[in-house]
Amino acid sequence: xxxxKNHSLKQFNTxxxxxxxxxFAELQNSDDLEKLLKQEEFSGQKKLILGGGSNVLFxxxxxxxxxxxxxxxxxxxxxxxxxxxxxxxxxxxWHKLVLHTIELGLGGLENLSLIPGNxxxxxxxxxxxxxxxxxxxxxxxTAVNLASGEIKKFSKKECRFGYRxxxxxxxxxDQFLILSVTYRLSRKPVxxxxxxxxxxxxxxxxxxxxxSRAVSEAVCNIRRSKLPDPVLICNAGSFFKNPVxxxxxxxxxxxxxxxxxxxxxxxxNYKLAAGWLIEHLGFKGLRRGDAxxxxxxxxxxxxxxxxxxxxxxxxxxxxxxxxxxxxxVSLQPEVNIxxxxx
Ligand code: FAD
Ligand code: EPU
Numbered sequence: 001x002x003x004x005k006n007h008s009l010k011q012f013n014t015x016x017x018x019x020x021x022x023x024f025a026e027l028q029n030s031d032d033l034e035k036l037l038k039q040e041e042f043s044g045q046k047k048l049i050l051g052g053g054s055n056v057l058f059x060x061x062x063x064x065x066x067x068x069x070x071x072x073x074x075x076x077x078x079x080x081x082x083x084x085x086x087x088x089x090x091x092x093x094w095h096k097l098v099l100h101t102i103e104l105g106l107g108g109l110e111n112l113s114l115i116p117g118n119x120x121x122x123x124x125x126x127x128x129x130x131x132x133x134x135x136x137x138x139x140x141x142t143a144v145n146l147a148s149g150e151i152k153k154f155s156k157k158e159c160r161f162g163y164r165x166x167x168x169x170x171x172x173x174d175q176f177l178i179l180s181v182t183y184r185l186s187r188k189p190v191x192x193x194x195x196x197x198x199x200x201x202x203x204x205x206x207x208x209x210x211x212s213r214a215v216s217e218a219v220c221n222i223r224r225s226k227l228p229d230p231v232l233i234c235n236a237g238s239f240f241k242n243p244v245x246x247x248x249x250x251x252x253x254x255x256x257x258x259x260x261x262x263x264x265x266x267x268x269n270y271k272l273a274a275g276w277l278i279e280h281l282g283f284k285g286l287r288r289g290d291a292x293x294x295x296x297x298x299x300x301x302x303x304x305x306x307x308x309x310x311x312x313x314x315x316x317x318x319x320x321x322x323x324x325x326x327x328x329v330s331l332q333p334e335v336n337i338x339x340x341x342x
Contacts, residue, residue: 001025001032012053012068014116016234017309019058019338021048021066027091028070030144030179036067037149047146048338049177051090051118055125055236059309059339067177069120074100082187085139089180090120094127102212107189108137110215111198114223116230116237120178124168125334126161130219131195135161137183143176151179163271164241164334191215197222228294234303235294239316240331242274242299253327274323274331275299281322291315309339 007024010016023042027033036042046064050056071091078085084106088097094117098109111130121127122134123141138161141154160167168176191210193199201218202210228235245253250270253260257280261273278284278298285295290307293315294300301312320331 001028001036007066009050009053009058009062009066012050012066013056013058013236014052014054014230014234015057015236015303015309015312016305017058017303017307017312019309020061022061022063023065024068025065026068026070030071033067033144033177033179034149036065037144037146047174049120049174051121052093052116054116054230055121055334056336056338057236057309057312059313059337062338069118069177071179076104077182084185084187085182086185087180087182088119090118090178092119093117094119094122098216101183101185102216104185105187105212106185107187107191107212108183108185109134110189110212111192111195111219113216113219119181123159123161123166123178123181125164126159126166128164130198130222131192133161133163134183135159137185139182139184141178141181143178146175146177152176163244226297228296228300228302233294234305235300236335238274238299238334239301240274240278240299240319241334242271243277243329243331244269244271245329246270249328257327272327272329277323277327277329277331278319281319281326283319283322288315288318293319309337313337 004024007021009019009021025036042065048062048066050066050068069091071089073089074092074097075087076084077087086101094115095113097119098113101109111132112127112134115127115129127134138156142151143154144151198218201222202214205218207214244265246269250262261276262270265271275298283293284298286293289311290304291311292302292304294302301315303312316333323329323331
């Protein structure tokens with residue numbers, strides 16, 4: 001395995017930020033990892049695991065070791081009645097896994113079609129879209145402890161999944177490298193069509209028989225119409241999480257802003273559409289140099305070319321301050337900020 005010094009990360013983050021890694025290694029298999037972790041040179045160094053780089057913002061160079069995951073392989077590891085267990089290595093592109101399971105006639109991941117990035121990152125923020133989250137099909141994962149080299153299997157319960165959250169963003173932040181993830185999929189799935197425009201898109205497509213492939217195609221169509229393609233315009237998806245507020249707070253806001261968009265959560269709180277809050281304050285389409293707010297989706301910040309990570313972060317802070325002032329709501333970044341301000 002080759003190790004590169006002072007390696008550019010520009011091609012490895014979808015925000016297209018120019019930042020440098022002190023050292024950079026690409027992991028093709030777990031033997032490489034064992035060798036890498038044993039090297040004296042890296043024992044005391046900070047380490048950053050990078051998959052597709054679609055949920056990170058570099059605000060500085062990273063002085064330590066960046067481990068880019070490129071391990072491949074998808075296999076069936078168990079069956080139980082109509083359930084089939086599929087294990088994917090961390091470097092597999094997420095959407096490839098989704099398409100592979102659809103090819104096998106399995107359902108469960110179709111609503112998560114076209115989410116950028118790799119399998120190894122999916123449990124980190126418990127990726128979600130169109131009424132489902134990866135936790136709904138999650139069975140287990142294996143990960144290596146970066147300090148001890150020990151390999152541990154995590155059950156669903158141990159991962160403590162929440163809305164864009166898991167134990168790997170909290171107590172175990174930056175401590176484990178996820179090697180593989182196993183999902184429990186079904187030959188007889190129940191489709192979730194009630195969220196957003198999924199049902200109406202299926203109707204528009206004149207789908208006769210609802211199956212995983214049709215739902216996946218509908219989700220892909222909606223996503224392509226709403227979200228900017230990072231290949232064409234650099235971004236990392238939603239920059240902020242949708243904030244959750246108490247029912248009382250929501251009712252106060254609704255009185256003042258009757259058009260505010262919100263969804264009741266299972267515990268009686270309200271999840272506000274942050275895109276609406278940001279758009280309402282006039283930020284949609286705003287540009288500060290090469291840092292901007294997407295013109296079609298206010299929750300997405302974009303780099304028009306030469307913005308630095310700090311420029312994007314400054315715009316994010318401007319938005320957070322304005323939202324706090326107007327609505328008394330504290331926006332939390334969903335994107336992982338990597339640098340001294342992160
Ligand atoms: P990276 O950006 O490389 O890493 C993200 C974090 O995970 C970092 O902290 C990194 O250190 C850590 N990490 C990565 N791999 C590993 C590993 N193997 N072991 C341990 N830690 C690891 N997200 C959603 O939830 N829903 C969406 O609908 C959605 N839509 C998006 C649309 C666009 C256009 C874009 C650009 C992003 C979108 N995202 C969405 C965010 C992003 O796709 C997900 O967060 C995805 O899981 C990131 O995968 P990645 O491989 O690119 O992770
Ligand atoms: N809205 C506006 N203006 C905007 C954007 C949105 O008013 O500029 C309002 C609209 O009323 C819209 C509502 O917000 O109906 C919700 O918007 P949308 O359906 O686009 O979803 P979102 O809440 O902005 C979330 C996720 C996305 C995920 C979609 C679909 C978060 C932080 N984001 O976005 O995930 O794809 O729902 O499920 O939860 C990501 O995490 O990176 C991501 C893209």
